[in-house]
Each structure stands twice: as structure tokens, then as C-alpha cells.
Amino acid sequence: MSGPATNRARNRAVDRTPVDGADVCVIGAGPAGGLVAARLADAGYDVVVLDAGPRFDPGDRQERMERAIRPAYDRPDVWGVGGERDAHAATGEWFYPLNHARVKGVGGSTLHWQGMVMRLHEADFNSRSERGVGVDWPIDYADLRPYYAEAERELGVAGADDNPFGPPREEPYPMPAFPPSYSDSLFAAACEELGISMHSVGNARNSETYDGRSECVGYGTCQPVCPSGAKYDATVHVERAEQAGATVIDRAPVQYLEHSADAVRAAEYATPDGETHRQEAEAFVVACGGVETPRLLLLSESEEYPGGLANASGLVGKFFMDHLFAGTGGVLDEPTRQNHVGFITSESHQFYDEADAEVGPFKLEFFNYAGPSPVELALTGDDWGDALLERLNAEYGDHVAVGALVEQLPREDSYVALDPERTDHLDSPVPDVHWNVGDRALETIERANQVQEQILDELGAEVTWQAGPDSTGPAYHHMGTTRMGNDPEESVVDPQCRTHDLDNCWIAGSSVFPTGGAMNPTLTIAALALRVAEDIERSL
Amino acid sequence: MELTRRDAAAALAALGAGGAVGYAAHEWGSGGDDSPDAPDDGLATDEEVRDALVAVAEVVYPSAVSGIAAFVESFLAGRLEREDHGRGVRETVGELDELASEWYDGPVAELDPEDRDRLLREVGADVADENPEGTTAERVRYYVVNELLLALYASPRGGELVGIENPQGHPGGTDTYQRGTP
Ligand SMILES: Cc1cc2nc3c(=O)[nH]c(=O)nc-3n(C[C@H](O)[C@H](O)[C@H](O)COP(=O)(O)OP(=O)(O)OC[C@H]3O[C@@H](n4cnc5c(N)ncnc54)[C@H](O)[C@@H]3O)c2cc1C
Numbered sequence: 164m165s166g167p168a169t170n171r172a173r174n175r176a177v178d179r180t181p182v183d184g185a186d187v188c189v190i191g192a193g194p195a196g197g198l199v200a201a202r203l204a205d206a207g208y209d210v211v212v213l214d215a216g217p218r219f220d221p222g223d224r225q226e227r228m229e230r231a232i233r234p235a236y237d238r239p240d241v242w243g244v245g246g247e248r249d250a251h252a253a254t255g256e257w258f259y260p261l262n263h264a265r266v267k268g269v270g271g272s273t274l275h276w277q278g279m280v281m282r283l284h285e286a287d288f289n290s291r292s293e294r295g296v297g298v299d300w301p302i303d304y305a306d307l308r309p310y311y312a313e314a315e316r317e318l319g320v321a322g323a324d325d326n327p328f329g330p331p332r333e334e335p336y337p338m339p340a341f342p343p344s345y346s347d348s349l350f351a352a353a354c355e356e357l358g359i360s361m362h363s364v365g366n367a368r369n370s371e372t373y374d375g376r377s378e379c380v381g382y383g384t385c386q387p388v389c390p391s392g393a394k395y396d397a398t399v400h401v402e403r404a405e406q407a408g409a410t411v412i413d414r415a416p417v418q419y420l421e422h423s424a425d426a427v428r429a430a431e432y433a434t435p436d437g438e439t440h441r442q443e444a445e446a447f448v449v450a451c452g453g454v455e456t457p458r459l460l461l462l463s464e465s466e467e468y469p470g471g472l473a474n475a476s477g478l479v480g481k482f483f484m485d486h487l488f489a490g491t492g493g494v495l496d497e498p499t500r501q502n503h504v505g506f507i508t509s510e511s512h513q514f515y516d517e518a519d520a521e522v523g524p525f526k527l528e529f530f531n532y533a534g535p536s537p538v539e540l541a542l543t544g545d546d547w548g549d550a551l552l553e554r555l556n557a558e559y560g561d562h563v564a565v566g567a568l569v570e571q572l573p574r575e576d577s578y579v580a581l582d583p584e585r586t587d588h589l590d591s592p593v594p595d596v597h598w599n600v601g602d603r604a605l606e607t608i609e610r611a612n613q614v615q616e617q618i619l620d621e622l623g624a625e626v627t628w629q630a631g632p633d634s635t636g637p638a639y640h641h642m643g644t645t646r647m648g649n650d651p652e653e654s655v656v657d658p659q660c661r662t663h664d665l666d667n668c669w670i671a672g673s674s675v676f677p678t679g680g681a682m683n684p685t686l687t688i689a690a691l692a693l694r695v696a697e698d699i700e701r702s703l
Numbered sequence: 704m705e706l707t708r709r710d711a712a713a714a715l716a717a718l719g720a721g722g723a724v725g726y727a728a729h730e731w732g733s734g735g736d737d738s739p740d741a742p743d744d745g746l747a748t749d750e751e752v753r754d755a756l757v758a759v760a761e762v763v764y765p766s767a768v769s770g771i772a773a774f775v776e777s778f779l780a781g782r783l784e785r786e787d788h789g790r791g792v793r794e795t796v797g798e799l800d801e802l803a804s805e806w807y808d809g810p811v812a813e814l815d816p817e818d819r820d821r822l823l824r825e826v827g828a829d830v831a832d833e834n835p836e837g838t839t840a841e842r843v844r845y846y847v848v849n850e851l852l853l854a855l856y857a858s859p860r861g862g863e864l865v866g867i868e869n870p871q872g873h874p875g876g877t878d879t880y881q882r883g884t885p
Pocket residue numbers: 190191192193194195196197213214215216263264265266267268269270271272273275276277278279280386415416417418450451452453455456459638639640641671672673683684685686688
């Protein structure tokens with residue numbers, strides 16, 4: 164990776180001054196911002212993208228992969244997350260490890276992500292009326308359906324229409340699904356006995372060459388880095404935007420949105436040389452992720468908006484949600500062939516729509532990377548030579564695991580706020596992720612654990628670990644903090660994701676989700692981003 | 704099991720040699736302080752690094768593998784090309800050789816295998832967590848012991864010893880995950 168000297172040289176060479184006469188300023192270069200920028204640049208608008216983090220050199224990916232494998236490095240080190248820039252607090256009942264849950268830079272958190280993509284189920288849009296808890300979205304599955312199909316094409320999704328529990332689809336996936344793994348075949352026999360249907364998983368990962376990117380070559384380190392580019396990340400759309408004439412400015416954290424009562428005028432951003440600049444535009448898109456988006460709005464307080472910009476409702480930052488992980492793992496007395504690839508090939512949504520007020524939706528994930536990876540095992544421990552090989556053979560080879568993602572409901576006491584005490588490297592108050600989970604999510608984890616135990620039992624596995632209600636953690640999906648709704652008193656953005664308070668400001672990302680369902684969020688983020696681009700086009 | 708230069712190339716491909724450098728591109732005899740006018744900065748030369756790592760590999764690799772010298776030499780050639788990493792390897796081997804000479808009267812490569820094993824444990828590399836910027840023990844673990852273990856176990860050959868033909872870090876395609884034990 165480039166040393167400080169080359170970074171300094173590069174920083175001097177890069178022009179980070181604002182663009183005159185821009186139509187659209189997009190803040191955040193993850194998938195949400197990247198898609199909006201690519202669409203609008205393609206349509207001929209003058210687009211500027213500002214991102215807080217750097218532009219990463221694609222040539223560094225293999226070294227990043229080595230960091231992912233070697234125990235000397237923590238996960239956040241792989242993409243340079245952490246330090247003063249990324250300082251944060253976590254004052255909720257549940258600790259939130261924010262810097263494991265995001266990447267800052269061109270491509271955003273998709274540089275690190277797993278790349279599992281699926282549509283929300285129809286009932287997820289109507290939680291209050293169908294399940295008696297949470298709120299209804301102001302839009303339905305039918306409203307989003309064409310955008311989901313487009314999003315699948317944009318990201319490049321490998322999948323099969325074999326999910327009997329999934330929402331209706333109109334057309335095939337852009338790429339064939341990855342075939343089931345060997346361990347899926349072991350699970351399939353057990354699940355059949357139990358009457359549980361397994362099916363394929365949508366993967367934003369190339370099962371064949373797609374969009375000029377390589378097919379998956381099986382590095383097996385997808386999360387946190389894919390050296391081949393087979394896994395989609397948002398550099399794809401940021402680069403497309405640039406090719407269509409957009410200007411992308413990296414290392415340009417926006418500090419404040421200058422505004423009048425009903426419009427944003429300029430985004431004030433800092434650059435590495437210590438300067439501050441103002442980017443003006445006709446329209447603004449805030450796409451900083453579910454934590455930094457509310458933070459930026461709260462930082463942009465004024466006389467008109469004393470509680471933060473676009474916050475007449477007082478709900479900016481409120482209702483922070485994540486998905487919770489439930490998992491059960493064990494060992495079999497036969498080889499299970501794990502850790503060849505870093506993604507999963509089978510899931511079950513069978514229990515998803517049994518959700519009610521007490522138990523939420525959850526989906527089951529059949530792991531292809533249960534138990535330790537031999538390389539990583541080899542680098543820890545105080546043995547080597549034959550003793551090490553013996554240990555590797557004893558510890559690797561017979562693990563199985565079933566994971567699950569579980570919904571948590573929106574709660575006002577789960578929120579993102581500004582920390583009153585601590586500031587970052589630019590003297591801005593850091594975000595405090597005050598995360599509370601609630602009993603329904605914990606009940607749901609217990610229910611998921613029960614099903615997982617049944618499956619492992621049927622399989623003849625000896626259970627060796629469980630992530631249950633006491634040992635669960637977040638899936639790194641930040642949702643809810645600028646919720647969508649029809650009523651300006653009850654929500655921050657309207658059904659088109661435009662802020663109720665400001666005419667020219669849209670929010671792209673999972674912060675607009677009123678409820679989270681239990682599906683990984685990024686396909687929905689992408690679908691909404693495409694809709695945002697359309698709405699902006701109409702308004703310009 | 705015989706390791707070959709091709710296996711080393713596979714390990715390098717997995718871990719990134721630094722650009723498109725194959726093992727052939729490295730000019731042996733460069734680097735370190737072996738040229739007459741190089742300052743004595745404690746950096747091991749190419750040959751010292753190679754000899755030390757081959758000697759250590761004979762201890763940390765399982766007895767079932769042979770062909771270690773060619774494998775390690777090829778792997779190292781790629782790794783030394785990576786500037787910062789190469790420097791770390793040279794520095795650390797320099798230190799290890801110095802300790803070997805103080806405690807056992809000769810560089811690592813000249814010790815018999817039991818003494819090499821003992822030396823590594825006396826340095827503390829067995830119990831240390833690897834750290835490229837840490838203590839001597841942590842750096843020996845990072846740049847010497849784990850460097851070698853990574854080369855072996857991220858390569859398909861090393862993976863086979865454990866029953867995985869496509870170990871993490873190796874681009875072994877998308878067939879093996881679908882198959883039972885070959
Ligand atoms: C380990 C991990 C695994 C994941 N796996 C999956 C998965 O399998 N499936 C799935 O659907 N999702 C997954 N996710 C979540 C997924 O990565 C996110 O949903 C997605 O990246 C969100 O997109 P975004 O564009 O809204 O935000 P991000 O991708 O987070 O991008 C936000 C960008 O905004 C920039 N930014 C922030 N503040 C400012 C500012 N003030 N000024 C300028 N720029 C700013 C940041 O630097 C960043 O680049 C995973 C996440 C992680 C961390």
C-alpha cells in the first residue's frame with residue numbers, strides 16, 4: 164500500500180476544488196450514491212460526488228487480502244477504518260462496533276460486504292397491518308418491483324427463481340445461480356426429513372463474466388475483500404458516473420449543509436490540505452450510510468433548524484435498526500468441505516412469513532465457511548511442523564453451521580445522536596450509536612436457534628456453539644434513521660425519499676427504511692436509489 | 704509430498720508479489736549489505752534471507768513435504784520485491800541470525816534442526832502473536848515463521864495436506880466447493 168510520501172504527492176496533484184454550475188451534488192460514494200450519480204450522469208446532468216474517504220488503488224487488493232488472512236490485522240485495518248476520523252460512541256444497552264460495520268472511501272461499505280442480495284418480502288412493507296407491529300411503509304412491494312429488477316441488473320446478481328417463499332418476480336436473474344455446495348447437499352437430506360425447503364441465494368457476485376468483470380475465481384476472502392472484482396462493489400457505479408462526465412472528489416468529508424428554510428444551497432467539505440470548500444448544486448443527495456447521514460443532518464443545524472437539518476419531525480437519527488445474527492454450529496463425523504469459497508449458496512425463507520407481533524421474520528443461511536480456515540489456524544498457536552499439521556487436520560474439515568438474520572423493530576430509544584463530548588479529527592462531534600434491540604428480536608433469535616438445532620440434530624451433528632439471544636451481534640446493516648412516510652410529523656423523507664422539509668434534498672440509503680425485515684438491505688437500497696434518480700430527473 | 708517452484712508461484716499469485724513479478728524477475732544477490740560499499744545496517748542479504756528461511760522452513764513445515772529449498776527460494780523472490788515487506792524480512796532475519804550467532808555460534812542456516820527449533824522458541828516466536836511492528840519475537844513470528852506457514856498453507860499443495868484443494872487466498876475456481884472429498 165502506498166506510503167505516506169506517495170499519498171502526500173498524490174494529494175498535492177489532485178484537484179479537490181468545487182465544480183461550477185453543478186446540477187447535482189451526491190454526498191457519499193457507496194452503492195446508494197454511486198447508483199444515483201451514474202444514472203444522472205448518464206442522463207447528461209453535471210454531477211459531483213464527494214466522499215469522506217480515499218479512492219483505493221485496485222492494485223492493492225491482494226495485499227488487503229493478505230491483511231484479511233493474517234492475524235496481525237483487525238478487520239477495520241483491511242480498508243483503513245478507525246482512528247480519529249472514525250471515532251464514535253456506543254452508549255446503548257448493546258455495544259455497537261461501528262468501525263467493523265462500514266468502509267469510508269470510493270465504493271463505500273460494499274468494498275467489505277458479503278454481497279448477499281435479496282428482495283424484501285411483500286409483508287415487510289406492511290408490518291403494522293400484516294404483523295401488528297412496527298409501521299407500514301408508504302410504498303408497497305409492487306411499487307419497488309420494477310426497480311428491484313433493474314437493481315439486479317445494475318449490481319449483477321446470480322440467482323435462480325427457485326424460492327417458493329420469495330415475492331413474485333417478473334424476469335430471470337441476470338446470471339445463473341451458483342450451484343449448491345457439497346455441504347448444502349448434506350443439509351438438504353436433513354431438511355427434507357424435517358420438511359424444510361432450501362433454495363438458492365441471490366449473490367451480487369459473478370457466476371460468469373458480467374459487465375466487464377471477471378467471474379468468481381474462488382479466492383474465498385469475499386468478506387472483506389475480493390481481489391478479482393467478481394463481487395460487486397460500488398466502484399463499478401462511481402467509475403461509470405465518472406466515465407459519463409461526473410466529478411468525484413475523494414477525501415472530502417462534508418461537514419455542513421448550508422441551507423435556507425426550504426433548500427440546501429451548498430455542501431461544505433474539508434480537504435486534506437486543511438482547506439474548506441463549498442459545492443453548490445441544484446439538487447443534493449445525502450448518501451452517507453445509516454449512521455453518517457443522520458449525523459450530517461444533525462451537524463447542519465441552524466436557526467431555522469435548531470434540532471438539525473430536515474428535522475422538523477424530530478426523528479432524524481431515531482429508530483436505528485440492524486439485523487441480528489442467530490447461529491448454531493457443530494461438527495460431523497465426515498468431511499464437510501468448508502472454506503473453499505467465501506459465500507453461501509443456499510438459504511431457507513420458509514419461516515419468514517410466519518412472523519407476527521411476538522416473533523419476527525427470519526431467514527436461514529447454510530454456511531459454506533463453517534469452522535476455522537486452515538490458513539488462519541496455521542498462523543496462530545504455538546506449534547509448527549508435524550504437530551501443527553496434526554492440529555490443522557483435527558480442527559479443520561468437519562464443521563457445519565446454520566446462520567440466520569432476524570428482524571429488529573424500530574424503537575425510538577434506539578438512535579444515532581451526536582456525542583456531546585467527543586469530536587473527530589476535524590473537530591466535529593462524533594456519532595453515538597445508541598443501540599437497543601427489544602424483546603421481539605430476542606424471541607425471534609430463540610425461535611431461529613430452535614430450528615437450527617433441529618436441523619443439526621437431524622444431520623447428526625454435535626453442536627459446539629450457538630449465537631443466541633445473549634451472544635448475538637449486528638449484521639452491519641444500518642437502517643431507520645431518516646424514515647420514510649407520508650406524514651411530515653412522523654417521518655423525515657417522503658415516499659420518493661425527498662426530505663419533507665427541503666425541496667431539493669433527497670436521501671438515498673437504508674436510513675429511509677421504516678422497518679427492516681430480515682433481508683440484507685443493499686438490493687433495496689439500490690432499488691430506492693434508482694427511484695431517487697428518476698425523481699430528481701423529474702424535478703430538474 | 705514434493706513442493707515445486709510452480710507451487711511457490713501459486714502461493715505468490717495468491718498473496719500478491721507486488722505487481723506482476725514472477726520469481727524469475729528477482730535478481731538474486733541484490734539488497735542487504737553484502738556489496739562492499741553498502742553500510743552495515745543490519746539488513747540480511749538475499750542469500751542470508753534465503754538460507755535462513757529454508758532452514759526455518761525445514762523446522763516449521765511438516766516432515767511430509769520435500770522440495771523445500773526451491774519452493775522457499777521462489778516464494779521469497781516475489782516477496783522481497785515488495786519493498787516495505789522485503790525490508791521487514793531482511794531486518795528480522797538479520798536480528799535472528801545475530802541472536803543465533805550469540806547463542807549458538809552461527810547463523811540459523813548453520814544450526815542443526817533441533818537447535819533451530821530451540822532458537823525459535825527461545826526467541827519466543829512460538830508463543831508470540833505476529834506483529835510486523837512488534838518485538839523481536841512478534842516480528843520473527845510475522846516475517847519468518849508465519850511468512851513460511853502462509854506460503855505453504857495458502858497454496859493448493861499445502862491445502863491438500865489438510866484436505867482443502869482451494870484454500871483461502873488461492874483462486875482455485877468454483878468447482879471444488881461443490882465436490883465431496885476427492
Ligand atoms: C462486513 C459487512 C458485510 C455486509 N454484507 C452485506 C450483504 O451480504 N448484503 C447486503 O445487502 N449488505 C451487506 N452489508 C451492508 C452494505 O455494505 C451496506 O448496506 C451498503 O454498503 C450501504 O450503502 P450506502 O451507499 O448507503 O452506504 P456506504 O456503502 O456505507 O457508503 C457511504 C459512503 O459515504 C461516505 N460518507 C460518510 N459520511 C460522509 C460525509 N460527511 N461526507 C462525504 N462522504 C461521506 C463514506 O465514506 C462512504 O464511502 C455488509 C456490510 C458490512 C460492513
